[in-house]
Amino acid sequence: MAPWGYEKDNGPAHWHKDCPIANGKNQSPIDLINGEVKYDSGLKPLTAKYVPFSDAKFLNNGHSVQFQPSAGNGSELTGGPLAVKYNFEQFHFHWGNNDTEGSEHRVDGKMYPAELHFVHWNSTNPSFKDAVGSGGPNGLAVLGFFLKVGAENAALKPITDLIPKVKDAGTSVTVPSNFDMQAILPATLTDYYTYDGSLTTPPLAECVKWIVFKQPLEVSAAQMEAFRSVINRDGKPMGGNYRPPCPLHDRAVKTSFK
Ligand SMILES: NS(=O)(=O)c1cccc(F)c1F
Numbered sequence: 001m002a003p004w005g006y007e008k009d010n011g012p013a014h015w016h017k018d019c020p021i022a023n024g025k026n027q028s029p030i031d032l033i034n035g036e037v038k039y040d041s042g043l044k045p046l047t048a049k050y051v052p053f054s055d056a057k058f059l060n061n062g063h064s065v066q067f068q069p070s071a072g073n074g075s076e077l078t079g080g081p082l083a084v085k086y087n088f089e090q091f092h093f094h095w096g097n098n099d100t101e102g103s104e105h106r107v108d109g110k111m112y113p114a115e116l117h118f119v120h121w122n123s124t125n126p127s128f129k130d131a132v133g134s135g136g137p138n139g140l141a142v143l144g145f146f147l148k149v150g151a152e153n154a155a156l157k158p159i160t161d162l163i164p165k166v167k168d169a170g171t172s173v174t175v176p177s178n179f180d181m182q183a184i185l186p187a188t189l190t191d192y193y194t195y196d197g198s199l200t201t202p203p204l205a206e207c208v209k210w211i212v213f214k215q216p217l218e219v220s221a222a223q224m225e226a227f228r229s230v231i232n233r234d235g236k237p238m239g240g241n242y243r244p245p246c247p248l249h250d251r252a253v254k255t256s257f258k
């Protein structure tokens with residue numbers, strides 16, 4: 001099989017051949033159906049403490065554009081449904097070719113134009129890779145933020161301004177050390193959905209505590225167009241790099257809000 005992607009010949013319907021867990025019972029993303037979620041008053045806000053990275057890259061890996069530090073620097077996530085501290089690993093995006101599609105998670109069937117994932121790994125593991133393979137839903141904690149078109153996102157502008165430099169698959173650029181990742185996050189990380197799931201790309205490991213925020217972030221139309229100019233490994237627009245929703249099976253989706 002050609003390397004996995006999102007085209008007709010290598011897209012989500014093919015992934016099960018290399019990753020049989022694709023048909024597992026804890027797959028992501030899902031459709032977050034408000035009539036079926038359950039409020040949990042024990043779900044407190046998340047706390048993200050992000051320290052500016054001195055040497056991080058912004059890269060086009062052929063299926064997303066990704067902010068990737070060369071090493072950890074003490075940036076971490078705690079609180080909410082998490083029992084321990086999680087180390088920041090990377091953030092990346094999923095988006096569509098028009099404003100009616102692009103997000104991975106959906107809310108009552110509605111897709112947003114894009115979705116931003118902050119990936120963290122359980123610090124009781126020696127590395128990110130070990131956390132992915134650690135078995136069970138506590139290996140990774142991924143924060144999901146929906147993006148909708150509106151005002152320019154000043155915190156994301158240093159990143160979206162770099163997109164033209166990573167237009168082609170396999171290219172990367174150094175991110176200025178004064179990039180303030182913390183500024184991307186809302187001041188308080190309170191209202192979210194949380195459930196046990198998987199990576200949404202191969203290897204699709206069922207190792208993720210998903211935390212998807214109810215309130216979308218805004219980006220400008222120009223910032224959305226920047227994403228839509230990115231090219232994938234086949235020289236086609238990367239837009240559409242989202243997996244459709246997977247069956248919930250007997251999982252519960254909890255909310256920190258009523
Ligand atoms: N789309 S995703 O957030 O599930 C994801 C994708 C690749 C590697 C990861 F660690 C990861 F979390």
Ligand SMILES: [Zn+2]
Binds near residue numbers: 094
């Ligand atoms: Zn993702």
